[in-house]
Amino acid sequence: MRHSSTVRIAMLGGTFDPVHIGHLRSAVELGEALALDAVHMIPVHVPPHRTAPGISAEHRLAMLKAGIGDTPGLVADDREVRRSGHSYSVDTLASLREAWGEQVRLVMAVGHDAFLGLPDWHQYERLLSLAHIVVIDRPDHEEPLKPALASLIEGREVSTVESLMTAPAGHLLRLRLPSRMAIAATEVRRRLQQGLSVRYLIPESVERYIETHGLYRESGAGVDGLSE
Structure with missing residues (x-):
């Protein structure tokens, strides 16, 4: 691992309900694109803005661990699962910053839709003081920014990874991953609830875990990852 002043860490949050190949491939490609030392994949415990998942945080964490397996650079991080109450990204970033130090290059990776909703997040004004924001863009997706979001990122957007990593926090980079699934x-x-095949959508290890524990047999609430 690099010297502490140049270590590069990313936070990739989501419900991971369940973790699927798209989540995992995005995490691997994010790590490659930003030359990261680790991508902390962090299951949300209680989402602030969405319906709570129908599957417990403990099961979702276990599925994430099973899906990651021995993949280099990916970490199944339980810090939100261990924390009571709502899972606010600003608190998670503060926790990562405390753990890794003031000089580590800390990145919060978010999907485009989550990025557009940042002004609705808890203490969103603090996010860029704690980390860089990397927006995983969607091709041909343009939408005007809310004034609060435009104000937040004004003068902070950079166009290269090298520029992003010149400081521990405070910049924004838009990134397109090669195989955004x-x-x-x-x-x-839905497929699990209806008894349809999920082969090649989720890792076999996750499929085995779901089968062993009898998960998703009845309809349950939940939302996709790459969000607060």
Whole structure:
């Protein structure tokens, strides 16, 4: 691992209900694109803005661990599962910053839709003081920014990874990953509930875990990842 002043860590949050190949492939490609030392994949405990998942945080964490397996650079991080109450990204970033130090290059990776909703997040004004924001863009997706969001990122956007990593926090980079997969956890859950095949949508280890524990047999709420 690099010297502490240049270590690069990313936070990739989501419900992971269940974790699927799209989540995991995005995490691997994010790590490659930003030359990261680790991508902390963090299951949300209680989402602030959405319906709580029908599957417990403990099961979702276990599925994430099973899905990651021994993949280099990916970490199944339980810090939100261990924390009571709502899972606010600003608190998670503060926890990562405390753990890794003031000089580590800390990145919060979010999907485009989550990025557009940042002004609705808890203490969103603090996010860029704790980390860089990397927006995983969707091709041909343009939408005007809310004034609060435009104000938040004004003068902070950079165009290269090298520029992003010149400081521990405070910049924004838009990034397109090579194989952004159009897999939705809602569709995976629907297929599981209807007894249809999910092969090649989720890792076999996750499929085995779901079968062993009898998960998703009845309809349950939940949302896809890459969000607060």
